[in-house]
Amino acid sequence: MPKMKTKSGAKKRFKVTASGRVKAAQAGKRHGMIKRSSKFIRNARGTNTLSKADENIVKSYMPYVR
Secondary structure: OOOOOOOHHHHHHEEEOOOOOEEEEOOOOOOOOOOOOHHHHHHOOOEEEOOHHHHHHHHHHOOOOO
16 A cells, blocks of 8 residues: 655644644734734734644644644
8 A cells, every 4th residue: 555645735834743733823924914913913923723623634634643
């Protein structure tokens, strides 16, 4: 049986934590920061963990990361 392929985009964008949750960069921070409130910019620092539903989708893209 051949190995399954990992989606290249997913391996660049997501990391799986030790407990199995998926970490991702905060959305909405690439450009147009002048329009955003200071509160949004402050709260959007760092990374987020994905919801359970999104997590399952991302994990299907990365079959060997568990």
